[in-house]
Amino acid sequence: MANKISVLLVDDHAVVRAGYKTYLSLSERIGAVYEADRGETACQVYDKQTPDVVVMDLSMPGLGGLESVRRLLVRYPNCKILVFSIHNELVYVTRAIKAGAKGYITKNNEPDTLVTAVCTLAEGGTYIEPALAQQLAVNMAIGQDEAYKVKSLSPREFDIFCLLANGLSTRQAAEKLCLSYKTVCNHSTAIKEKLNVKTMSELTLLAGRQGIIKTGSELYEHS
Amino acid sequence: MANKISVLLVDDHAVVRAGYKTYLSLSERIGAVYEADRGETACQVYDKQTPDVVVMDLSMPGLGGLESVRRLLVRYPNCKILVFSIHNELVYVTRAIKAGAKGYITKNNEPDTLVTAVCTLAEGGTYIEPALAQQLAVNMAIGQDEAYKVKSLSPREFDIFCLLANGLSTRQAAEKLCLSYKTVCNHSTAIKEKLNVKTMSELTLLAGRQGIIKTGSELYEHS
DNA sequence: GAAACCATGGGAGCTTTTCCCGTTTTGCCG
DNA sequence: CGGCAAAACGGGAAAAGCTCCCATGGTTTC
Known part of the structure; x- marks a missing residue:
C-alpha cells in the first residue's frame, strides 16, 4: 500500500461533513479530507488539492449532485467520484453511473462500507452497492427501467x-x-x-x- | 453546570449515527451518547438509559420519526426530543411540535448548532431553528398558502x-x-x-x- | 350537557374510466 | 405501388370510482 488516500467530501450539510470527516480520519488508509459544500466549490477545491477520491452527496442545492458530477468530469476526466446517497432507488444509480460516477453506495450501509468503497475507487476500481447492482442487473434484463x-x-x-x-x-x-x-x-x-x-x-x-x-x-x- | 448531558441518537443510518456520535463527543458538555436505529428500539434504549435528550431523525422506516416521537412521549411524558431533520419545510416543523417534540433543527446548520440545541433542551428549554420559527410566525399571520x-x-x-x-x-x-x-x-x-x-x-x-x-x-x- | 368536531361508513346518483370496437392517417418496406 | 403495422382518433356499454347527503358514536370544550 502506497500513500494515504486523500478525499474530497461534497455535501451541503456542514454537520454531515463534520461527521464523515471525523469518521474517515479514523482509518489509517485515509489521509487528508477536504470539504466542499456544493458542486461549484467542489471544482475549485479539486483544482487545488486533486484528491484521489470525491465523495459526493446527491441532494444539494444549486447544481445538484448529478450535475456536479458531470461538471467535475468535464474538467477532470480522470477524477474518481463516489456517490454517497440516501436514495436506494435504481433511477438514481443509473443516472449517477451514466453521469460518470465510479461508485454508488447508500447511507444504509455499515459505516465501514464507506471506507471500503473509497479505497476501491482509489485503486482504480468501481464500487456499486451489491444489493443495488443485483437489482440493476435484473432490471436490465427484464427491461422494467x-x-x-x-x-x-x-x-x-x-x-x-x-x-x-x-x-x-x-x-x-x-x-x-x-x-x-x-x-x-x-x-x-x-x-x-x-x-x-x-x-x-x-x-x-x-x-x-x-x-x-x-x-x-x-x-x-x-x- | 452540573453533570454531563447524555444523548440518545435515533437514526436508521449507522454511518450517520457514527458521524454525529463522534462529533457530539468532542463537546465537553456532552457525556454518554447512545444509539437506536428506529423508533421501536429507541423506547427500549430510553428505558434502560434514560438519556437527557433524544435526537431524532424524521425519515425512518418502520414507525417513522413522528410516530416515534408520539410513542416515546406516551411512555415517558417528560422526555426531551430534538428533531433533527433534513427537511426545512414548515409542515414538518408544525407536525413535530404538535407531536410533542421540544426542538427542531435542520441539518443545514453549523455543526455547532446541534450541540447548542441539545444543551438548551437539556436545560429544559425549547429550540426551534430561528429561520424556521421566523417563517412560522409569518405563515401564521398570512395563513393563505x-x-x-x-x-x-x-x-x-x-x-x-x-x-x-x-x-x-x-x-x-x-x-x-x-x-x-x-x-x-x-x-x-x-x-x-x-x-x-x-x-x-x-x-x-x-x-x-x-x-x-x-x-x-x-x-x-x-x- | 349542549355544541362542535372528528372518524367512521351506508346509499343513491352521478362522473369517470375501462374495454371493445371501428375509422382514418401515416410511414415503411419489399 | 399495394400492403401492413402503428398511431391517432373517437363512439357505446358496462364497470369502477367519486360525490353528496345522511347517521352514528366518540371526544373536547365551554
Whole structure:
C-alpha cells in the first residue's frame, strides 16, 4: 500500500461533513479530507488539492449532485467520484453511473462500507452497492427501467402524459390538445398500462423521478 | 453546570449515527451518547438509559420519526426530543411540535448548532431553528398558502393525504389503515376540497412542494 | 350537557374510466 | 405501388370510482 488516500467530501450539510470527516480520519488508509459544500466549490477545491477520491452527496442545492458530477468530469476526466446517497432507488444509480460516477453506495450501509468503497475507487476500481447492482442487473434484463418505459410511449401519449402528470384533468388536457375527452381517456389508460402504474399519483411520482415535472428538480434531487 | 448531558441518537443510518456520535463527543458538555436505529428500539434504549435528550431523525422506516416521537412521549411524558431533520419545510416543523417534540433543527446548520440545541433542551428549554420559527410566525399571520392549507387537515385526513399522494389507490389506503373504502373516499373528497385541488396529480404535486413525498422505500417497508 | 368536531361508513346518483370496437392517417418496406 | 403495422382518433356499454347527503358514536370544550 502506497500513500494515504486523500478525499474530497461534497455535501451541503456542514454537520454531515463534520461527521464523515471525523469518521474517515479514523482509518489509517485515509489521509487528508477536504470539504466542499456544493458542486461549484467542489471544482475549485479539486483544482487545488486533486484528491484521489470525491465523495459526493446527491441532494444539494444549486447544481445538484448529478450535475456536479458531470461538471467535475468535464474538467477532470480522470477524477474518481463516489456517490454517497440516501436514495436506494435504481433511477438514481443509473443516472449517477451514466453521469460518470465510479461508485454508488447508500447511507444504509455499515459505516465501514464507506471506507471500503473509497479505497476501491482509489485503486482504480468501481464500487456499486451489491444489493443495488443485483437489482440493476435484473432490471436490465427484464427491461422494467422507468426511463425505458417512458421511452416506450408514443409521441402523442407522451404529450398527454406530461399534461396529466402536471395536474391537468382529463378534460382540461383534451381541451388543451383539441381532442375528444374520450380520446384522452383512452390514451390515459394506455399510458398507465405502459408505465405500469395504477393511480394518477403514481404517474405523477414517476414523472417527477424522471424529471418531467418542471418544478420537480428539487423534488427528487433534494432529500 | 452540573453533570454531563447524555444523548440518545435515533437514526436508521449507522454511518450517520457514527458521524454525529463522534462529533457530539468532542463537546465537553456532552457525556454518554447512545444509539437506536428506529423508533421501536429507541423506547427500549430510553428505558434502560434514560438519556437527557433524544435526537431524532424524521425519515425512518418502520414507525417513522413522528410516530416515534408520539410513542416515546406516551411512555415517558417528560422526555426531551430534538428533531433533527433534513427537511426545512414548515409542515414538518408544525407536525413535530404538535407531536410533542421540544426542538427542531435542520441539518443545514453549523455543526455547532446541534450541540447548542441539545444543551438548551437539556436545560429544559425549547429550540426551534430561528429561520424556521421566523417563517412560522409569518405563515401564521398570512395563513393563505399551501402549508397553511395542509395544516388545516385533520390528523386522519393528513394520514390519508400522505398515502394517496404517495401513489396508493383509495382501496390500498383503506386496507392499510383498516378502514372502509367509502371512508377513505369521503376523506379524500374533503382533502381535495380543503387543499383546493381537483385531480390526484395536483394533490401529489402539492405534496411534493410541501415535501411530503417519500423518496425512499419506506412506504413498502412495513408490510 | 349542549355544541362542535372528528372518524367512521351506508346509499343513491352521478362522473369517470375501462374495454371493445371501428375509422382514418401515416410511414415503411419489399 | 399495394400492403401492413402503428398511431391517432373517437363512439357505446358496462364497470369502477367519486360525490353528496345522511347517521352514528366518540371526544373536547365551554
